[in-house]
Amino acid sequence: xxxxxxxxxxxxxxxxxxxxxxxxxxxxxxxxxxxxxxxxxxxxxxxxxxxxxxxxxxxxxxxxxxxxxxxxxxxxxxxxxxxxxxxxxxxxxxxxxxxxxxxxxxxxxxxxxxxxxxxxxxxxxxxxxxxxxxxxxxxxxxxxxxxxxxxxxxxxxxxxxxxxxxxxxxxxxxxxxxxxxxxxxxxxxxxxxxxxxxxxxxxxxxxxx
Numbered sequence: 001x002x003x004x005x006x007x008x009x010x011x012x013x014x015x016x017x018x019x020x021x022x023x024x025x026x027x028x029x030x031x032x033x034x035x036x037x038x039x040x041x042x043x044x045x046x047x048x049x050x051x052x053x054x055x056x057x058x059x060x061x062x063x064x065x066x067x068x069x070x071x072x073x074x075x076x077x078x079x080x081x082x083x084x085x086x087x088x089x090x091x092x093x094x095x096x097x098x099x100x101x102x103x104x105x106x107x108x109x110x111x112x113x114x115x116x117x118x119x120x121x122x123x124x125x126x127x128x129x130x131x132x133x134x135x136x137x138x139x140x141x142x143x144x145x146x147x148x149x150x151x152x153x154x155x156x157x158x159x160x161x162x163x164x165x166x167x168x169x170x171x172x173x174x175x176x177x178x179x180x181x182x183x184x185x186x187x188x189x190x191x192x193x194x195x196x197x198x199x200x201x202x203x204x205x206x207x208x209x
Contacts, residue, residue, distance in 0.1 A: 019043045058112040068101040076128035085135030102159040109205040149197035
């Protein structure tokens with residue numbers, strides 16, 4: 001049974017937590033420097049109730065990003081069950097773009113200190129990404145010069161697309177993801193310019209500024 005479906009105080013607390021996290025995501029994606037009081041206001045809860053669950057803004061930011069990382073892992077594990085490697089690759093990217101996981105990375109990196117648990121999950125995410133790319137390459141449909149680190153860059157490109165209408169945002173992101181996937185397909189096109197991203201090359205942005 002989902003926590004939000006529990007009866008009584010536990011269920012209400014779980015539902016309040018969902019509201020708080022949704023509010024925090026909205027507030028901090030618009031302005032990472034916003035005070036935590038804006039989250040409480042948008043969620044419709046008292047600041048003391050918010051602090052009982054999240055004792056600091058950094059703690060809340062960490063929770064948001066870790067939840068996004070867990071969602072990425074869950075989608076990658078789902079992709080592993082798809083029998084065709086290229087289909088798994090396409091559908092995985094589409095689901096992660098729709099989940100808007102990488103907007104958190106782009107906006108919140110450097111605003112908190114990642115926990116050791118996040119480090120473990122990040123390593124797991126990297127391993128799963130590598131397997132997704134390997135299977136797509138084995139299918140013969142992924143260009144030979146694509147690397148696992150390209151996945152993160154593609155997802156960040158899509159996450160940068162944002163308009164006022166959420167459905168229109170989703171449509172535009174899917175449009176440009178399709179273009180990027182077309183560029184990743186094996187064919188007779190020219191080699192990609194420049195060296196690919198190196199493993200860990202983007203990790204420095206997670207150090208608090």
